[in-house]
Each structure stands twice: as C-alpha cells, then as structure tokens.
Amino acid sequence: MRHLSRLRLTAFRNYQSAALDLDGRHLVLTGPNGAGKTNLLEAVSLLSPGRGLRRASFDTVQASGSDSGWAVAATVEADEGPTDIGTGATPEGGRRVRINGANARSIESMSEYLRVLWLTPSMDGLFSGPASERRRFLDRLVTTLIPSHSAAVSDYERTMRQRNKLLDENGNSAWLSAIEAQMAELGAAVHLARTDSLLHLETLIGQSLVDESFPSAHLALTPLFEEGHEGTSAAELETALRTAWQGSRGVDRAAGRTILGPHRVDLEVTYRQKGVPAALGSTGEQKALLIGLILAHALLVKLRTQITPFLLLDEIAAHLDPDRRRALFEALDGLATQCFLTGTDRLLFEALGSRAQMVTVRDGRLYQD
Template identity: 80%
Template sequence: MTPRHLSRLRLTAFRNYAAAALDLDARHVVLTGPNGAGKTNLLEAVSVLSPGRGLRGASFETLQLQGSDLPWAVAASVETDDGPSDIGTGAAPDGGRRVRINGANARSIEAMSDYLRVLWLTPAMDGLFSGPASDRRRFLDRLVTTLIPTHSASVGDYEKAMRQRNRLLEDGGDPAWLGAIEAQLAELGASIHLARTDSLQHLQALIEQSVEDGSFPAAHLALTPLFESAAEPQSAAALESALTELWRGSRGVDRAAGRTISGPHRVDLDVTYRQKAMPAALGSTGEQKALLIGLILAHARLVKLRTGITPFLLLDEIAAHLDPDRRRALFSALDGLGTQCFLTGTDRLLFEALGDRAQTVTVKDGRLQKD
C-alpha cells in the first residue's frame, strides 16, 4: 500500500515564490540549496495546510510576496487510500485565509486535518528546553493540535477572551460583564488544559513503551501545576468552576499587575532527560537536539495510532548537527513511520544515507528543480 503523500504542490505569490510547482512521488523530499534560497519557505507552505499559523507562527499578511498583485495561495494533491484529494488555502479579504477542498469551500480550517496532519522541527526550536515557557507552550499546543485540530482555535479564542478581561479590569468595567468573560475564559481554559494533559499522558505512555530503542534519548513530560495551593479538578465542569473562582478572587491583584497572572496560559511544559534523570535544559546542545527529535518521532507515532493518519514531517536543517550514526538512525526512524518527510539542508552529502529512498529538489532564488 502506498503511504499517504503529497503528489503535487503549487505555490502562488508565497514568500519568495512568484509561482512554483512540484510533482512528487511517495518518497521523502530533500530540499537543498544555499541559505536564503527559499527552502524553509517551501516547508512553511506545506505547514499552512494545517490549522494554526504554520511553522513560523507568522500573520497571514506576511506570507504575501512583496510587489505581487496576486494573493498568496498554496495548493496540494494528497494521495490517500481513497484516492487523491485537492487541498488549497490562501489569502482571504479579511486578512485571514480561506480553505478549499476538492473544489469547494471548506466548512472550517480544521477540515484540512481530515486529509493530512503536519509536524515540524526548525532551528528556531533548538533552544526550546532552555528558552521561555511561552515557547514550550506553543510547542505543546502544536502537538495537541495535530491530535485535536480544534485545539488551535480554542487557544486563539482563550487569548482573545483574556485580553478582553485585562481591558475590562484596567477600565473598571461592569462586574457582570467581567463575570461573563471569566465564565467564557474558564470554559475555554478547561478545554485547553484537559486536552494538553490527555495528550501528554498518551504521549508519555508511548515513549515508555519504546524507551529501550535507544536511537534517541527519551523524555519524561509533565505540566507544572495549574493551581498553586489546590488540587487540580479532574472533570471539565469542576475545572471550569475552579478557574472561574480563581479569576473572580484575583481581580484586584490582576488589575494591579495589568494582566491575568494565573491560568492555563502560565503553565509550563517540564521536560526531563529520562536516561540521565536531569532537566532537559541541562543537556548538551546535541543531547537537546536528539531529545527534541525523539519527542517529534514519538508524537508522530501517537498521531498515527490515535487518528489513523501519519503526519507529514517537515525537518528544517535537521541533519547539520547530527553525527553520521545519528543521521542514519533518524533516516531509519523516518522510514519506519511510513510517511513522507520533507528535509532541508545546504549540503546534499548530509542526506547520502537516504539513497534512493528520497527525491532531491534543488532550490535557488525561489525556483525549484527536481533532480
């Protein structure tokens, strides 16, 4: 059975691509070329075929090719067991984006997830474990969204409601209106937190099952406490009630601080290097990179197990800091997933071990040449 894969990719006025076209088979895709040629831009184009803002987290207006009169667009044909499906997304008049599936307007952005799921690793994520908590939350929410496509929208709605609460506190708004906003915030917050904890539990269980593999270090994952001085409710209703009570009682403190100081938006992802029983942030640069790769590979297996769709992996400059043995281990692990992976690098020799398991595309100044 041929694995699910992109057989055709078309870009219009996207980043540095005025127009680009790629016809692909089911093998991995290696993109090589100099820095600034557009390799990461092409990965970003694939990443916007999923909920959220893609691998750079950029606003959609910034995806537009400067000076072009055409709106940006990305279209792909996805080969599935039921035959090919055409997925397209592009600029909408309101500054967001629209989605079309098989020639018809999609009912939602999340509808793309019925056909493909996407995960990625970029050099910007190399400092994930030692960087700010906000980066780890975004990373976690990306993992959750790959399992639960509506999660990204819930996070966006939560952040919008929190900004409304902060403004009401600052302006001394109507307490009744503030209570209504807090109730909405609690409903969204409970949904987000439970989705995070459930996803982490399943991911950790899968990591424990494969810890003896040894190709990449294993992680122990946990969330920091949501409440400082109280046990965490396990049901959605109880959690909503506890969050509502938390925010009602902290209005004075939050007004003085100028922000909402407690809630799911303050939770951190705690990562431990399991084999060495130490915080991931204390590992060497190479250990942290390998740990991150192991996490993504484990999550890809979880998505396949839970949804029946193995995610496409977008791996930007992934091989540059891996020794030859670990590169071979990575390529073997990618083969084991049974999915199409997109890998970039300036030196094609780094991908020699893939042999004919990959198709190579040269990228230069926003132009693509399949070898």
C-alpha cells in the same frame, strides 16, 4: 502510504509560482541560505490549523510585487483516493480553505486528510528558553492530535485580553463574570486537551514503542493552581478557574494581566535515561531529545488518528553525526510517512540514497534531479 503527490505555490514569499510533482518518497531540498527552502516548508505547514511554522501574519507571506493573493495547493494521496486541498489569502487578511474545489466549513477540515509536524532551528533552544515557547510547542503537538485545539487557544487568549481590558477600565462586575465564565470554559478545554495528550504520549514512551536511537523524554505540566486542586472533570475545572479569577481581580488589576491560568503553565521535560532536566543537557543532547520527542508524537498521532503526520525537518541534519543521521532516516522510514528535509549540503542526505527525491532551490526556483 498517505503522501503528497502535487504541490503548487502562488505568490508565496519568494516564490512567484512553483510546482512539484512528488512520488511518495521523502523530499530533500538543498541550496544556499536564503534560496527559499524554509519558505517551501512554511507553505506546507499552512496545510494545517494555525499560522504555520513561522507563526507569521497571513498578510506578510504575500510575494513582493505580486498582484495575486498567495496560495498553497496540494494533492493528498490516500487509500480512499486523492484529495485536492488548497489554502490562500482572503481580502480581509485571513485565509480560506478549499477541498476538492469547494469552500471548506472550517480551517480544521484539512486535518481530516493530513496532519503536519515540524522541527526548525529556532526550536533548538526550546528546553532552556522561555516557558511561552514550550507552551506553543506543546499546543502544536496537541493540535496535531486535536485539530480544534489551536482555535481554542486563540479564543482563550482573546477572551483573556478582554478581561484584562475590563479590569483596567474598572468595568462592570457582571460583564467580568460573563467574560470569566467564557474564559473558564475555554481554559478548561485547553488544559484538559494538553494533559490528555501528554498522558497518551507519556504512556507511549513508557512502553518503549518508539525508536530508541534517540533519547526519550519524561513530560509533565506545572500545576495550574498552587494548591494543586484542579478537579477531575471539565465542570470542576471550570468552576475552580472561575472562582480563582473572581478572587484575583484586585491583584490582576494591579499587575495589569491575568496571573493565573493555562497561559501560565510550563512544560517540564526531563531526559528520561539520565533523570536530569532537558535544559541541563548539552546542545547535542537537547537536539537529539527534541527529535526523539517529535518521532514519538508522530507515532502517537498515527496510532490514535490513523493518519501519520507529514514531517517538515528544517536543517535537521547539520548538527548530527553520520550514525545519528542514519538512525534518523531509518526512524523516518519506520513511521511510513513522507518527510520534507532541508539543508545546504546534499552530502548530509547521502544515506537516504534512492529513498528521497532531490530538489535544488535557487532564488525561489525549484530544480528537480
């Protein structure tokens, strides 16, 4: 089973330095609020493309009072042997990646060795919150399948800001056309990656291959165009987007933003067993539905990439009854992956027994049992 055997933090959040030696079992981090449990999960989440589970700027994760740059290093054990992966600060405020001591060609290179998914308390209101949070959640899922997706989303949003600025300044029409062509290429790639990933996830859920201890979701994207004509290929979609943006320049200029595109779609989630929107479910139902969705996607990643993602589950057990907690732990075992779980009360993880390493966190220090 692929797992982390070593984890080292330097000048990260409230950890001046920290070291963990792991044996492949789940890792349970317990301790009071503010001790640093979520900070450690955030460090592991940065071993993947994007800005991690808090989406923080890289210059803000630096430990207070530290002169050295922040760094996260891990050893990934796999059938083909161990791989050392590290990421850390650059002088420009970004980050670099090193694999087996050599600079990686890209951030996405880490995904050749590990994939990471997470659930945090801030995601509990996902189904009833703003559409932007559901898009961000979806893009995280897609990135776990398609590592380059995160960069495509960032590039699309950057190009869109350039278009909005040109519109505001009444910029040259030829420049706008060039920007819109670039936007269309990126937007088509983003939209097709989303729809393809949802199609595979929907198929997996429909085949009842996922653990049935948690409710399952029906997933769909709202239409990209009001008339619903998105085309059947990337080229057709690019043309449709480019044509739509050229025709909406006046409206977009008046609105001060681009009103149509992949940045406006919403992820619709329905409680499959009840046939009702997830947003109408109880808090407990929404939590269980979200857990079921993450478990299903983890299985999809395992089947399609042959790499089972590591799961980072922050305060996951606090609002689950004992039977549901037991079902969660069994589902995690079924995935055959290493999970990092946090909580304030160790008793919540009693059902894991010897399947987990227990570590106490106090003021940025780790104490292994």
